[in-house]
Amino acid sequence: MILCVTAPLAGCGAGGTSATEAATALPAGVTVAVTQLRSDVADRQVEVQVHNGSDEAIEIGAVSLDDPRFAAPATRVVDRTSTLAPGRTVNVRVQLADVVCDGTATPGATVTFAYTQGDRAGTASAAAGEVFPFLDALHRRECVAARTAAAADVTWSAFTPSDAGAPASLELSIVPRSGAAAAVLLADVRETNLLTFDGVAGGILPLDVTVGGDDQNARTIALPLRPARCDPHAVQEDKRGTVFTLDVVVGGEPGQFTLAADAALRGRILAWVADWCGYG
Numbered sequence: 001m002i003l004c005v006t007a008p009l010a011g012c013g014a015g016g017t018s019a020t021e022a023a024t025a026l027p028a029g030v031t032v033a034v035t036q037l038r039s040d041v042a043d044r045q046v047e048v049q050v051h052n053g054s055d056e057a058i059e060i061g062a063v064s065l066d067d068p069r070f071a072a073p074a075t076r077v078v079d080r081t082s083t084l085a086p087g088r089t090v091n092v093r094v095q096l097a098d099v100v101c102d103g104t105a106t107p108g109a110t111v112t113f114a115y116t117q118g119d120r121a122g123t124a125s126a127a128a129g130e131v132f133p134f135l136d137a138l139h140r141r142e143c144v145a146a147r148t149a150a151a152a153d154v155t156w157s158a159f160t161p162s163d164a165g166a167p168a169s170l171e172l173s174i175v176p177r178s179g180a181a182a183a184v185l186l187a188d189v190r191e192t193n194l195l196t197f198d199g200v201a202g203g204i205l206p207l208d209v210t211v212g213g214d215d216q217n218a219r220t221i222a223l224p225l226r227p228a229r230c231d232p233h234a235v236q237e238d239k240r241g242t243v244f245t246l247d248v249v250v251g252g253e254p255g256q257f258t259l260a261a262d263a264a265l266r267g268r269i270l271a272w273v274a275d276w277c278g279y280g
Helices: 137-150 230-237 263-277
Strands: 032-034 044-054 057-064 074-076 082-084 089-095 109-118 122-132 152-160 169-175 184-188 195-197 204-209 217-225 243-250 253-260
Touching: 032 109, 044 057, 044 082, 057 089, 082 089, 089 217, 137 184, 137 243, 137 253, 152 253, 152 263, 169 204, 169 253, 169 263, 204 217, 217 263, 230 263
Parallel strands: 032 122
Antiparallel strands: 032 044, 044 089, 057 074, 057 082, 057 109, 074 089, 109 122, 152 169, 169 217, 184 204, 184 243, 195 217, 243 253
16 A cells, blocks of 8 residues: 655655665654444454644644455545644544455454654654454454354344334344355344343343355345333444344354345334334
8 A cells, every 4th residue: 555655644655765765763752553333343343543742733644554364454434634733643444344254364463553743744654552352253253243154144134123011023134145065054033222121031032044055045034123121312322233143053153143224224223212212
């Protein structure tokens, strides 16, 4: 990936310099880390946190996060320049590439960014720690999801709202992929912080569906859904309420992956919760 180092976000002309050739240590007092907010999860984004501990303002331009667990560097979502006064911190959102699931990837995140500070301009690069551990679990979940997807297309296909007091119906569609050699057991699906399953103790609904291999039968499972809570701020501040976790067994190994409602379905479910709870 080529970054101009004459100025952040400047175009790379004939005199442009590659990040590999020009990357140096971080400017004195500047530190980097990686984190993820709940609102980033569904869109597969993370945030590069840059802190300016120096006594001079710094401008941060192009930003990338390189990690062998992902097929390409994660790059800045919004093409802009961030100005950090001394003592300030900025979280730059970057978009993850596809995961690498061949078992050869070595964990380790490296942040690279273009910057201007005073009369100096350049590209800096450094290993980045995590504010809290999440990348390894994210990588593991997405590899389980990829192996599941190789056996079957698993999606939320329909939602039928209900009147207050009665369960709604959320349909899980399972369509095996032709020629998939490995079978996957969809063991169960777990409730979210906002939604649970009617008549199911413990918030875990058994599925016990094996797909792929010799089983090439498509099926739809209707999940009896009801709100797990009715406080209005749970809907107003929702981040993860329509992201469900499925427990699976792939290649004889247990694992989990998340299955989120798309934007349209999420909106319908949240509107139903508000109506069901009496504040819609």
